[in-house]
Amino acid sequence: MDLLRFITAGSVDDGKSTLIGRLLYDSKSVFQDQLEAIEKTGQVNGQINLALLTDGLKAEREQGITIDVAYKYFSTPKRKFIIADAPGHIQYTRNMVTGASNSDLAIILIDARKGVIEQTYRHSYIASLLKIPHVVICVNKMDLVDFSKERFDEIVEDYKNFASDLDFKGLEFIPISALNGDNVVDTSPNMSWWKGKTLLGYLEDLEIEVDETKHEPRFPVQYVIRPQTEDHHDYRGYAGQVRSGLFKKGDDIAVLPSGLRSKIKSIYTYESEVEEAFAPMSVTILLEDEIDISRGDMIVTDKHQPIVSQDIEAELCWMDAKSLVPGNKYLLRQTTGSVKSAVKEISFRIDIQTHEKLESSQLALNEIGRIKIRTAKPIAFDSYFENRGTGSFVLVDEGTNNTVGAGMIVGAY
Missing domain, CATH: 3.40.50.300 (P-loop containing nucleotide triphosphate hydrolases)
Structure with a gap:
């Protein structure tokens, strides 16, 4: 069912x-x-x-x-x-x-x-x-x-x-x-x-x-498997959950944000090797080339790539008693990755009753607005409208480790 x-x-x-x-x-x-x-x-x-x-x-x-x-x-x-x-x-x-x-x-x-x-x-x-x-x-x-x-x-x-x-x-x-x-x-x-x-x-x-296979293929890397044993001396697998789309053995892929390219050598589930993987399967992907990949990187098919940018525009629901103001710095968590970020601008606050866009210098608890964020390094993302899995993020206060905001990405600015 x-x-x-x-x-x-x-x-x-x-x-x-x-x-x-x-x-x-x-x-x-x-x-x-x-x-x-x-x-x-x-x-x-x-x-x-x-x-x-x-x-x-x-x-x-x-x-x-x-x-x-x-x-x-x-x-x-x-x-x-x-x-x-x-x-x-x-x-x-x-x-x-x-x-x-x-x-x-x-x-x-x-x-x-x-x-x-x-x-x-x-x-x-x-x-x-x-x-x-x-x-x-x-x-x-x-x-x-x-x-x-x-x-x-x-x-x-x-x-x-x-x-x-x-x-x-x-x-x-x-x-x-x-x-x-x-x-x-x-x-x-x-x-x-x-x-x-x-x-x-x-x-x-x-x-x-x-049917998440209708969406573009997205595989955020959660863990790099390096057993370094005699039996698996050169083994390097990339484990995670397919967020959307379909990956097949032999597919040409790109690793973002670096842009490095390779081809899928094999795909494994816990039980056995498979010919393809689709959302929401948890799998390990092996590539034909040894390239530098770490947690938070995203494997995508070579033809259908997401946006890669440090500058993100998003709708944000603010969840903290301390108001959000431009200049505040937070940890931005998106898919399996975390990156330091700073809020550059609050474009407007949304009056949820009337849907009006109001000028505002801050966002208070439970308010929703449009903001612009700059991350310390580029990340790969889609708009939330196109892909909820890769177009959403949370902001975390590094001092308290509290989740202070939930965001829906509009695009890059």
Whole structure:
């Protein structure tokens, strides 16, 4: 079975945790001891409080919010799923960015009573910024608006009007009631006017692009294997995970950023030699020539090369309490490599509610902006739009070793 990673987002009290609990409960993915524990804890309107399946921390339950990104796993006969439950408050924007970075789909909840609000704009923009290809708008709490088709249609129209400039491959709207289970796993008898799929039905049937061989071949070197034994005196292998594309024995390759060229002599997995390797296989590649390669270098096919530059322009979500200002220096980690870098310029800050580009001399915690960075030495990268694996990076404060920023590369400047 294939795997679908998705994130849930919405305003506080929109019912994210209840929705996830309902998916787990109705798909029979809850262990008996978990079920017994939440049955003892309490009920909501005479029903099991399914939100407790995700809100595991006492402090979070007391505040009525989900603070960190909670990951949950479940499966059906058709597919396996990983859910990232992101918090709704604006001060946890960085948490949503973290949860969304590897997601194939975003579920954005809208309270049927409140309609499209500021948090809806923010979460939709982040989903667009992170190039999440598919978005499902779940209009929740339909039971509180008498399952009104008119109210659902009104919210759909409002959302489409503001989201027209966002880049989504697929956009779906589903009316649900997570508390009662309407249109979550089973079709709702209360909304006979709805002829579409249930949420789980949509998640099971969604076609996602899992064929990474369609992208250009990229192999960041993680480790250089030099046994230096009598049996393997001249052995030199380059181990790592294929990020994208397809490598074959005999391919002409280039090693970046040096630009040295060679040909693939052989490819090995843990078990045996193979003729080709594709994402996300972990392999060891041997080359016909002895050339200088180290961790962080990238092996690519000779014809389809990424950008090599010291000057990077990127969208950045700032994650540290201490604001980002031009001149600050950080360790930039991208694929398997690390390089010292300095922030040269903050081009603008993005107002996530209005999508406006505002002049700014700094980025505060949870703010997103466009920056220019210079690295101490050239690195190889693609734009995030073309390749999420080689177009993303994090900034690390060398003094504290804290991750202070998450970046999506636009290109070189």
